[in-house]
Amino acid sequence: MTEDENAGRELIRLMTGPWAARSVAAAVRLGVVDHLAEGAADTAELAESLGLRADRLNRLLRLLSAVDVVRTRSGRHELTDTGAALHRKHPSRLRDLVLLYDSAMFAQAWGSLEESVRTGRTAFEVAHGTDVFSYLSDHPEDAGLYSAGMAAGGRFGTALPAVYDFTGARVVADLGGGDGDLLATVLDHAPHLHGVLVERPTALPAARERLSAYLESGRATIEAGDFLESVPPGADVHILSRVLHNWSDDRARAVLRHSREALAPGGRVLILERILPDDGSPLLSSLFDVHMLVMTTGAERTEHQYETLLREAGLTTERVADLSLEMRLLVAAPLPG
Ligand SMILES: C[S@@+](CC[C@H](N)C(=O)[O-])C[C@H]1O[C@@H](n2cnc3c(N)ncnc32)[C@H](O)[C@@H]1O
Known part of the structure; x- marks a missing residue:
């Protein structure tokens, strides 16, 4: 040829x-x-x-x-x-991911990629006239697609209890925890833990449904909150799964600061993200980085970039572990003082 x-x-x-x-x-x-x-x-x-x-x-x-x-x-x-794996009842729930990725909401945002690269505006805002989370608050049908698709895309989280030992923890708070699927996985593996899900008010109905058994048995609570403003105190482990990549450095730093301020002594912040390697560019991380450019003011970041953000928020990387699908867990500990 x-x-x-x-x-x-x-x-x-x-x-x-x-x-x-x-x-x-x-x-x-x-x-x-x-x-x-x-x-x-x-x-x-x-x-x-x-x-x-x-x-x-x-x-x-x-x-x-x-x-x-x-x-x-x-x-x-x-x-x-x-x-x-695309069957309605398949445990992977990948069908929900297919429906979200194929949604008009995503397709229209991607249609404005060029303008985003040219002008620096977020493609989603060019297409829909507002940022993604405000848009979801006003469009319940798309919000349902989003929350189901996120939960399906978050199935990598099932590996979290295998790479992080929750034995010494008491209360774990999942900040921006979506429908609570990851929190449920963690609670199943660590029966001594209490779970708190913090989410925007409009995301709470899906979480109430997914976490209903844990809410009824008193093992979990749900709190409406805005991590850009503050994080409720009381937890000794915070989870930030696919949250920081949605935000610019300024906002991501604010979320980390609020987490650091609210964390119980000796606590840890667990960051789950696709972390860009300093060398080379694996396909999935690069795809999701451009997807972040289309959807949000955020980005996928290198380990070095996360460490810079963490230090500015009074935290530091303690260790990094692989999950799946190019996702990694970054365990952050508070810096002294
Ligand atoms: C990309 S999704 C990730 C969801 C989940 N952590 C996961 O990994 O599947 C980002 C989540 O952040 C939530 N979120 C966005 N802005 C927020 C805010 N200001 N305060 C709390 N949660 C917020 C969204 O509702 C959404 O569920």
């Missing part, structure tokens, strides 16, 4: 990626994935029971097969392992 052919093939692969992604999301929304999760079916059966056009569905299925979401044998379609 000539160099030109190689370049052409590679560019077409890159530029058609969004078409494949859209097709997967369409199959989820049309009910194709949930139907096939019940068992293999041919196109005519699927089309009839879902009320779809068989000829068009067949073309969609051919693409799903090419991207390894569906396997077609003797005219019957079934889900591959990847496809099975």
Whole structure:
């Protein structure tokens, strides 16, 4: 193959990626994935029971097969392992991630990437006229998509109790803890702990639902709060999972200062983020860094950049551990004084 052919093939692969992604999301929304999760079916059966056009569905299925979401044998379609993970009841909840990433809310924000790079404005604000969290407060349907998608994308957190020993802790507060999925994971692994979820008021209904069993048994409490203003005192472990990357250095520093001020003596701050390496640029971290540029005033940061922020807030990095999907845990301890 000539160099030109190689370049052409590679560019077409890159530029058609969004078409494949859209097709997967369409199959989820049309009910194709949930139907096939019940068992293999041919196109005519699927089309009839879902009320779809068989000829068009067949073309969609051919693409799903090419991207390894569906396997077609003797005219019957079934889900591959990847496809099975998109089922409504699959524990990964990856379906929620697909629906969020394919949402008009995200697509419109990404459509303003160029203006963001040109002018420094946040693409989300160019597209939607306000910042993402104010927008979510005013759009309950998108807020539901966001909170479910975040919880699905946060499944890496299940590894947290394996890399951090909560034995000596009493109260763990998850600041900006979303629907509470990570807090629930931590409470399950450490039955002696009490959990506090701090979130914006509009994010609380999803958290009340996810944490209902822990709230009823008195193992968790939920507090409406704004970590840009203050953090409630009383916890000896704070979790900041995918929070600091949403904010500019000034705001991230403010969140860390408030955390440091509220932390019980001997406490620790657990930061879960995709940390950019100083050398090289792994794909996922770079993708999410540009996603942060599109969505927020924040960024993915290197370990060195986190340490600078931490020191300015009276904290320092104690250790760093790998989670999964290029996520890392950065354990921060208060500096003396
Ligand atoms: C990217 S999500 C991460 C959610 C969760 N920690 C996770 O890892 O799945 C950021 C979270 O910060 C919350 N948040 C944003 N601004 C906040 C504020 N000022 N005070 C408290 N929470 C806030 C959002 O509601 C959202 O749930």
